[in-house]
Amino acid sequence: MIRMQRTLSLALAATVALAPFASAFIQEKTPETKDEKKDETKDAKDEKKKKEEDRWYAVVGGDVYTGTGAVLRGATILAKNGKIEKIDYDVELPADTKKLDATGYRIYPGLVAISSQGLLGNAAGDYDDTIDPFNSRMILGLAAGITTTGSGSTAVKLKRFSVEGSVIAEKIYAIFSWSNRAPRAKFELREKFKNTADYLRQFRDWEKKVKEQKDLAEPSKKNVDSSCLAVLKGEQTAKFVTGNRDELLGIARLAQEFGFRPVIENAQEAWTVADELGRAGARVILTPRDRAQKDEQQTREGGSSIENAAILHKAGVQIAIVPSAEGVDLGGIAGRDIIHLPIEVGFAVRGGLSEQAALESMTIVPARILGVSHRVGTLEVGKDCDLIVTDGDILHYKSFVQWAVIDGKQVYDKERELFYAQIRPRPAIAAEEKKIDKGESETTAEEKKDVEKTDDEKKDDEKKDEPEKKDGEK
Amino acid sequence: MKKNLLLFSLLSAVCVTSAHADLVAVRVGRAETVAKGVIEHAVIFVEDGKIVTIGEDLPIERGIPVVDKPEWTVMPGLVNCYSRLGADSEGGEDMSPDVKASDELWPQAEEYAEILKYGVTTLGIYPAGNGIPGLAVAVRTKAATKAEMILQDPAYLKVIVRADSSAKKRITDGFKKADEHDEKVKKAREKFDKDKEKKGSKKEEPKKDEPKKEEKPEEKKGVAQEPAVDDPKPDEKKDESKDGFVPPAADAKSKAFVDLRAKSLRALVCLNTAAEYLHWLDALGKEDILWDLRCVMSQDSDLFYVANKKEWDLDQDGIGDKKVHVVMEPRLTLTPGTMRTRNLALEFTNSGAKVVFIPRLDNVAEHKTWLAGVGEIVGAGLKRETALYAMTLGGAEVLGVEKRVGSLEKGKDANMVFLDGDPFEATTRIQAVMLDGKFVFGDVNQ
Numbered sequence: 001m002i003r004m005q006r007t008l009s010l011a012l013a014a015t016v017a018l019a020p021f022a023s024a025f026i027q028e029k030t031p032e033t034k035d036e037k038k039d040e041t042k043d044a045k046d047e048k049k050k051k052e053e054d055r056w057y058a059v060v061g062g063d064v065y066t067g068t069g070a071v072l073r074g075a076t077i078l079a080k081n082g083k084i085e086k087i088d089y090d091v092e093l094p095a096d097t098k099k100l101d102a103t104g105y106r107i108y109p110g111l112v113a114i115s116s117q118g119l120l121g122n123a124a125g126d127y128d129d130t131i132d133p134f135n136s137r138m139i140l141g142l143a144a145g146i147t148t149t150g151s152g153s154t155a156v157k158l159k160r161f162s163v164e165g166s167v168i169a170e171k172i173y174a175i176f177s178w179s180n181r182a183p184r185a186k187f188e189l190r191e192k193f194k195n196t197a198d199y200l201r202q203f204r205d206w207e208k209k210v211k212e213q214k215d216l217a218e219p220s221k222k223n224v225d226s227s228c229l230a231v232l233k234g235e236q237t238a239k240f241v242t243g244n245r246d247e248l249l250g251i252a253r254l255a256q257e258f259g260f261r262p263v264i265e266n267a268q269e270a271w272t273v274a275d276e277l278g279r280a281g282a283r284v285i286l287t288p289r290d291r292a293q294k295d296e297q298q299t300r301e302g303g304s305s306i307e308n309a310a311i312l313h314k315a316g317v318q319i320a321i322v323p324s325a326e327g328v329d330l331g332g333i334a335g336r337d338i339i340h341l342p343i344e345v346g347f348a349v350r351g352g353l354s355e356q357a358a359l360e361s362m363t364i365v366p367a368r369i370l371g372v373s374h375r376v377g378t379l380e381v382g383k384d385c386d387l388i389v390t391d392g393d394i395l396h397y398k399s400f401v402q403w404a405v406i407d408g409k410q411v412y413d414k415e416r417e418l419f420y421a422q423i424r425p426r427p428a429i430a431a432e433e434k435k436i437d438k439g440e441s442e443t444t445a446e447e448k449k450d451v452e453k454t455d456d457e458k459k460d461d462e463k464k465d466e467p468e469k470k471d472g473e474k
Numbered sequence: 475m476k477k478n479l480l481l482f483s484l485l486s487a488v489c490v491t492s493a494h495a496d497l498v499a500v501r502v503g504r505a506e507t508v509a510k511g512v513i514e515h516a517v518i519f520v521e522d523g524k525i526v527t528i529g530e531d532l533p534i535e536r537g538i539p540v541v542d543k544p545e546w547t548v549m550p551g552l553v554n555c556y557s558r559l560g561a562d563s564e565g566g567e568d569m570s571p572d573v574k575a576s577d578e579l580w581p582q583a584e585e586y587a588e589i590l591k592y593g594v595t596t597l598g599i600y601p602a603g604n605g606i607p608g609l610a611v612a613v614r615t616k617a618a619t620k621a622e623m624i625l626q627d628p629a630y631l632k633v634i635v636r637a638d639s640s641a642k643k644r645i646t647d648g649f650k651k652a653d654e655h656d657e658k659v660k661k662a663r664e665k666f667d668k669d670k671e672k673k674g675s676k677k678e679e680p681k682k683d684e685p686k687k688e689e690k691p692e693e694k695k696g697v698a699q700e701p702a703v704d705d706p707k708p709d710e711k712k713d714e715s716k717d718g719f720v721p722p723a724a725d726a727k728s729k730a731f732v733d734l735r736a737k738s739l740r741a742l743v744c745l746n747t748a749a750e751y752l753h754w755l756d757a758l759g760k761e762d763i764l765w766d767l768r769c770v771m772s773q774d775s776d777l778f779y780v781a782n783k784k785e786w787d788l789d790q791d792g793i794g795d796k797k798v799h800v801v802m803e804p805r806l807t808l809t810p811g812t813m814r815t816r817n818l819a820l821e822f823t824n825s826g827a828k829v830v831f832i833p834r835l836d837n838v839a840e841h842k843t844w845l846a847g848v849g850e851i852v853g854a855g856l857k858r859e860t861a862l863y864a865m866t867l868g869g870a871e872v873l874g875v876e877k878r879v880g881s882l883e884k885g886k887d888a889n890m891v892f893l894d895g896d897p898f899e900a901t902t903r904i905q906a907v908m909l910d911g912k913f914v915f916g917d918v919n920q
Contacts, residue, residue: 126638132749134776410787418809
């Protein structure tokens, strides 16, 4: 944080503004802005050096599910210095490219958890100075495929082994409450938006006129609410938390009246007012397995529905899905916590959501809500090389994330981490066991194995042997 | 080599006998010198508290008193570079790089006499408190007065790093203070040069006096802040060598950081997790200083992630790549979330770091079992030589007293521990301890 404050002004200049909302908050840490103390000549030299030492990374041969709808079977993704340079067939790889052979596997964009707790260590805000990139919950998050997460009002990457460049967006949300139980607060919020909208209109008018009439007074900021102003200017995203039908309707009307796109969390009864929410351009964060009782005194539809996500999507509402527990919970509600994000999304598919929309609900939609869709959420040239390699459909309960890559660097390998390594090991290893099962003697199997093994595999084996050796030494 | 040594020792032995009465020879079965390997049938000549000569089977002139113990093994006196024994003040929470542990020294504390029996002849006492608590001091474990006790003051600056912005800010703030001091020196220099020019061109009487007036109070300041042990001589020399310019002395708060940059002081950075290590490197930035690590070996320490850069493909250099000392307890840890043991001391050593052991807990009883504790790590695969270094010379290096203690070499302080067997054998007991050439423990007939 210390350094970030210093470089804020410079960093803002370097900001790439592709997303229409919250773009002002995205800070790109460029290497040039970091080294302030150096003189210019040295800086230039360093830049040159960096150009010479471009960091190349490639994932070769996998079926690339880009997240945009396109699927490129057996394609190659090439990344340069952490950004995707090329997605194509028969790509010529530069010398000393780090290569991951994903033949037979699927490649998806890294998942974006719209919100989570505990994946970043015991950190609470100020992630640049507090993040713990070695904590085991981060490994579990990556094992679930999550490479970016919202945490409070911040978007952070699960960059293991590094404390730099993890935070990719800050101050995302302006949080408002809209509740039937507090009618006066609803009225006041509307007043706030009205006053702020009036002020904004006057201010825009003044901005035009002041060029000619230089002594024209700036409109007063009296009665202007800073959160409302940030929302109406598009600097922050208005977020509400409710599941109630009437409240959802109220929020939709408020948003339409003042022209902003709200984010609504919970939204159990949203399927009953899907059209209104769609017209208001609302984005909804929901949990398919969430349950809410219908109000029995009402004759109209209500309560939760497994079809919630599907109906909302049909009505044009963008949906992001999150499990009911945002932390890692290995106890009572196992299976409903953040490390089961794709499983939770699977329940939306059960309720009728298309698989493409389901993938989007845990990639590009949450990325848009967090204001980081220009960097993560899909596999496209120019975006960050954040991807996961799975051994099957990401929505299938049997699929495992085999590798996770962030900024063109491998941060997770299932075989190397303790948690799932023993469950359905990768074919290269499973094949050995099968051969022995077939009744062949162990020695012949060993011999065959040695012939068949590529050099890479041998290396892998050597690595596997190492921990055993260490144990032996003890 | 051996011949030379022999000749030399002969000469020195002959020369010395006639002149000095307190020359003593010690003959033991085996000497673990730490610096130069093992010497079988070693003879060590000690005079005036220093080792005069050490070698294999050196002849001893008639008339020199001999301690003849062929069944014993000798090793350098143990060095615990990170302790609070005998000190009991409470520290603050914040930044106090000017606090000195030497201010709270009390030579009569009974702990010192106790740990001396267990072979500990050098102790590093660090200041209490959190944040940046201050400057440690290296001491002998037996002395009549405070001044006599001190080996090196300050020994190192203790810096505590945690994964939070305030801890990181303390470090950057410290270096900012040093920047301010540099600026001050620069300005003083400019002013001095200007005054000198004026002096040269105009040769006016009153202006001649002006710079002198400014210099004098500064000089006094500098002397006043100099630690009592340090000689004021180097400053005088500077005076002569340069054109009479005396840089203003650093104020108490910035001095430690100015010294760190000048590499005349080491930092001992206390951190416990891999994340804190990366945050430390982040806070340190491009500063080039001498630093070592102090890491608590908690049961599920994750420091193996940062042992070296290669294994996990880190962006930054690992602990081993930095080749720093790691002050740690002799303790096996577990891979987090499992029951698989790890020998971090071995992992650090294999990565290139220099492991320095301290007792598992900072109390007298743990000093008694210190050798045995390190023996367990040796049993788990750490090399004997590495372990011996980690209990002696390594600690001396952290304290900046490696030229005086920590190994059995010619010219070093005669601090020795005599054992009745291999130091890391469970049945071995300490038979005698020598500090500055005198037996301070054990029943030894000379």
